[in-house]
Amino acid sequence: GESVGLHLPTLSVQEGDNSIINCAYSNSASDYFIWYKQESGKGPQFIIDIRSNMDKRQGQRVTVLLNKTVKHLSLQIAATQPGDSAVYFCAENEAAGNKLTFGGGTRVLVKP
Amino acid sequence: DTGVSQDPRHKITKRGQNVTFRCDPISEHNRLYWYRQTLGQGPEFLTYFQNEAQLEKSRLLSDRFSAERPKGSFSTLEIQRTEQGDSAMYLCASSRTSDRSEAFFGQGTRLTVV
Numbered sequence: 125g126e127s128v129g130l131h132l133p134t135l136s137v138q139e140g141d142n143s144i145i146n147c148a149y150s151n152s153a154s155d156y157f158i159w160y161k162q163e164s165g166k167g168p169q170f171i172i173d174i175r176s177n178m179d180k181r182q183g184q185r186v187t188v189l190l191n192k193t194v195k196h197l198s199l200q201i202a203a204t205q206p207g208d209s210a211v212y213f214c215a216e217n218e219a220a221g222n223k224l225t226f227g228g229g230t231r232v233l234v235k236p
Numbered sequence: 237d238t239g240v241s242q243d244p245r246h247k248i249t250k251r252g253q254n255v256t257f258r259c260d261p262i263s264e265h266n267r268l269y270w271y272r273q274t275l276g277q278g279p280e281f282l283t284y285f286q287n288e289a290q291l292e293k294s295r296l297l298s299d300r301f302s303a304e305r306p307k308g309s310f311s312t313l314e315i316q317r318t319e320q321g322d323s324a325m326y327l328c329a330s331s332r333t334s335d336r337s338e339a340f341f342g343q344g345t346r347l348t349v350v
Contacts, residue, residue, distance in 0.1 A: 158338075167240070167327055167341035168279065213278045223269070223292060224339065226278025 134231045143201040145230045147214035150195060154216040158224065159188060159199045163210045171199070171212075201232075209234045238262060240342035242328050248348045249318055256314045257345045261330030268311050269339065270303055271327040272296065279327050285311060286333065318349045 137143045149157070155176040160168035172183045174190050174197075181188050187200040197214050211231050215224040241260040249255050261268045267286050271279035282301070283293045287308035297303075300318075305311040315322055325346050331339040 160341075165343075167329075167343050170338050170340065173338065215278070223281050223284060224271075224279075225281070229276065229278055 133228070134233065136233045136235060137204050138235050139206060140203055143199075143204045143208070143232055145199045145201075145212050145214075145232065147197040147199075147227055148195060149197060149214070149216050149227075151216060151218055151225070152195065153218050154225075156217040157188070157190060157197050158215045158217070159186075159197075160213045160215060160226075161208075161210045162213065162229070168213060204232070204234050206234050206236065208232060240328055240330050240340050242326075242342040242345050244345055245343060246346045246348075248350060251318055251320060251349055253318055254314065254316045255318060255347065256312050257326055257328075257347075259311045259313070259328030259330075259342060261310070261328070262340055263309075264332070265330035265340075266308070266333040267331045267339075268305055269329040269331075270311070270313050271329065271341075273325040273327055273344070274323075282313075315347075318347075320349045323347055323349045 158173040159171040161171050162168045172186050172188050174181045174188045179190050185202045189198045201208055211229045213226050213229045215226045217224055243258045247255055269284040270282040272282055273279040281294050282297050283303050285305040288305050300316045303313045325344040327341055327344045329339040329341045331337045
């Protein structure tokens with residue numbers, strides 16, 4: 125079936141540097157994309173979302189980019205902090221109902 | 237705390253036993269979702285409710301699994317005759333009725349079947 129996946133399973137980044145997490149999706153009918161952060165032992169936490177009619181959206185220290193032509197989604201974290209260490213998932217939603225399809229996750233490790 | 241609440245946080249059970257998990261969504265949220273997550277993987281959709289109506293069930297939801305939301309508020313997920321393959325984190329999420337609205341997740345119930 126349709127799936128959402130990630131290129132890199134683990135990303136190690138120096139504190140203060142920027143992080144970029146990538147995600148490829150295959151369902152061309154998807155029109156809503158979300159990034160979640162999950163810390164150990166906790167549920168996924170919403171970071172930022174973007175609709176298919178946009179190609180960029182910014183939040184606090186985070187930017188999501190959407191390239192529908194190549195079905196690619198990325199999350200940029202500026203000035204990465206130790207508290208950003210977690211597993212990050214991209215997820216997509218095709219239509220009504222908000223059922224989400226998640227990718228496999230990328231672990232971000234922030235080095236002091 | 238006004239977030240999504242799940243109980244219990246951890247459950248260890250013997251193979252063949254039945255287990256039931258509870259989820260209390262955010263009070264004004266009409267939609268409630270159940271997901272299952274295994275180690276290193278993203279959550280997988282199981283089922284969702286709008287108010288008390290169960291609107292969609294995944295193929296992952298075998299006949300040993302049943303979910304209810306009798307009054308459109310809290311929900312329960314029951315697994316009958318548990319198998320070792322049922323060991324996972326079971327996550328509940330809720331959202332408003334409008335599409336594309338943010339889904340808030342609970343902390344999950346970690347099930348271990350021994």
